[in-house]
Amino acid sequence: MSNSSSLPRSVEVIRYVTPLREGGSLPAIVEADDDFLYVLKFRGAGQGVKALIAELVAGEIARTLGLRVPEIVFAQLNEAFGRSEPDEEIQDLLRASEGLNLGLHYLTGAITFDPLVNKVDAKLASQIVWLDCLVTNVDRTTRNTNMLIWHKELWLIDHGAALYFHHSGQNWEEQSQRPFAPIKNHVLLRQATELTTVDAEFKAILSPDRIQEIVSFIPDEWLANESFMETAEENRQVYAQFLNTRIAHSEFFVEEAQHARKALI
Template sequence: MRIDVMLTEVTATRYVTPLREGGSLPGIVEADDLGTYVMKFTGAGQGRKTLVAEVVCGQLARRLGLRVPELVTIQLDPVIGLSEPDQEVQELLKASGGLNLGMDFLPGSLGFDPLAYEVDPKEAGKVVWFDAVINNVDRSWRNPNMLVWHGDLWLIDHGATMIWHHNWPGAQASAAKPYDASDHALAPFGPDVAAAAAELAPLVTRELLEEVAADVPDEWLVDEPGFDSTDEVRAAYVSALLPRAATIHERITLGPRSERRPQQPPGWLAERLAPRTHSTEKDSTT
């Protein structure tokens, strides 16, 4: 089934609360489509390239069949934060008027814990391969950036990816580097990277990447040093990702972890994180 990758634009109507787990201070907002979103701001310290990375990587993941919360663009009028008592939040909202990024809020989701939730090698391989393609250095066991929602694994937070777009003159050389997945949160599950590459790499065509890059709003790409137009910037993302997707599986390292794993989580958490069983037959006792 084809996934519609065009980003919907909504308008923020209420700022609910900040999320202090991340350094960029994202917040939960309600919008005029009656949806609730985790909003990432153009005025955050990481800048607009974080939002570009979220769109390119998130949309690519969704097109490849990986679970990523739906992305939208959110128009923000800073006036909605006037009642917010936190000065830091008020300053962030003031600096972020205009178009920002939102991702669908998954109510009741839990942070992924590799000691409490089992992932089969096929799914683990797809996630590791995908993270290698986008050079995601922020999906380690220390900070998995994955959620468990209704028993399924969801990928979030792709702002710290594609490090080459912070230095475009060296992008091709940077994109050709190997990927060390030794500390990846899914490394303990025997990820079948070869199978993932065989299935997913042929899907990453120039046309697909061009469609994904087209979802990035122009205003997040304008005035990029070294480029004459936003279309040239989009083409640079395609040129970096296309050859990497074709061969990165040959340069993925899965070695010993750099530090000991965290301690076992409590039993109640392990039960909540337990994967769903997708039965294909009726119970024989019924």
């Protein structure tokens, strides 16, 4: 689980272990041909490949920024997989997900982050809040923190709800310059007292070249049915431009977060 910027590894799913029914997309724990367990996010689930794109891009941005994210892999699901699955709902999901899916290394023994028990220092809280403002992640609240404690360290998971501009059908260029109002519900907002410092540090790390490298990881087949542009590469560049514009105008979302925090205290 390094911070390497190289292309994510590819694995083949060989065994369906158990469903994770916490969310509506029915992710599952699976075993791959490298003998590791992964939490598999299915392309055939409700939000389709858009959720996989968000998971990949937001996760790799987080890793670039030095935050802990389980290793992300491309996971191939062949057409024969799941034929013996007795659960019809799961079998339908497996059939709809043949091809390239996304897996995250399963953190065996990890426990769910509890804001009443687990303490996060101001710098780390500010880093996570800044990240979620950038990628417009609406899903890190007290109701669903999407963070785990593993070996006494904080790990970020489940970024499929990020980059929600690609679901809305609205003008992505306009949305790229908007503040992020849902930050008022962020589980770590109260502790995020170092946003100005983090903003300067993270903007220096997330260069346009690095953003371009991250979006280059998005497989063409996941971009083929996007509605922004005609080609996969043009659609890929929409993600790059969206992110680069938000980074260049980060003062909008930083100020929004600071105002929302002041309203809490």
